[in-house]
Amino acid sequence: MNRIFALVDCNNFYVSCERLFSASIQNKPVIVLSNNDGCVVARSNEVKKLGVKMGQPVFEIKNLIEQHNIVLFSSNYSLYADMSDRVMQLLATFASEVEVYSIDESFLNLSHVSLESLQEYGEEIRATVWQFTGIPVSVGIATTKTLTKIATEIVKKQTGYLGVLSIAQMSEAELDELLEGISVEDVWGIGHRYAAALRTRDIYTAKDLKYTDPHWIRRHLTVVGARTVLELRGISCIPLETKVKPKKGIMSSKTFGRPIDQLQELEEAVANYTARAAEKLRDQDSLVLCINVFIQTNVFQKDAPQYSKSLSKMLPFPTAFTPDLISAALEALHSIYQPGYSFKKAGVYFSKIVSQESIQFDLFGNFTVEGHVKKTKLMCVVDLLNRLLGRDTLFFGAQGISREWKMRQERRSPRYTTQWSELLSTT
């Protein structure tokens, strides 16, 4: 029996979240900004029509913003994450297997639904999410994950589908007709580089790609590209990943709100990023063995002196204890720091991540079981308090207090759904 997949994709997700709490921006052009309010990361349809691109720097569209009264928001991740949870919980009631693919997308296994009722089933999913969360979604249904992406693409771009399209029951000829209308760079897994390579071989549409020689694809687009071709042919080879896998790398990095030249401020920033990364690490019950610290000046400032350096440090034994990680990070920072530069960005990256279960004892280092247990318990308490009472209720001295280097976020909406003090009120 053929498998059936659905892709449920929230429309302009961050913008839709903001619109839930503001009646006045329903049909207005709305943009959500990246960290530091620097780039566009979400656009309402009105803004897409104006030609604003994903990731575009805000300063490039300053005039457009004024001319069209575009409403700007800083990103409000507490709100988006909470709304995402609510949507995903609802989706889980429609299928026994769900893959939460990103903050605004899930794949569902719909193999239990008959071909004739797929369209209707999709419409029920959409109506339910809308009723209980107010978030509009698009649903694409097909026999492979790559084809669900295409169905969703069509739903979003062409009017008349009302949010749901099943192409699972279509004949090969009908399918090919649809694929002919999709540019090859709009196929999932084909980015701008691969698209350019394909165009040199006169491959312009999803249909062209579907009928391309698999050996050529295998050579030039790797095994991933070969899978994409098979998926376009209706052969499912990208399985549903239902289990959340622990991350193999954890990164915490940010551009500063303003350039930094003092070592002490860099230390604060690096300590903070390390603390964040360590939280994520403990969240997935992991320990880390290798920590990498990097700093860089403003790469866009062409005429300013540039400096960029990173350094990895192996830890003596795997740990998730924030103070130990901060010490290691600061040591690395001191090795790479050069005075006389204005730094604009720093980051911390954890690699060689292992499960807490499979801890390897270090015979020669100063690892002791008692010490490990004590540190684990302490971090448990810190995490618990911060979860209950808000981030940074407890933090380490090295993280600093004033944090003047912090990113700019001048237009963040209230955390309506996760902070009692920020509930929507009418007064």
Added chain:
DNA sequence: CGGCGTTAG
């Protein structure tokens, strides 16, 4: 195995 390139959201 590390570095690089590519893609995704």
Added chain:
DNA sequence: TATTCTAACGCCG
């Protein structure tokens, strides 16, 4: 004046 962040994976040497 001004330009996100995070993660995965395949290939190659």
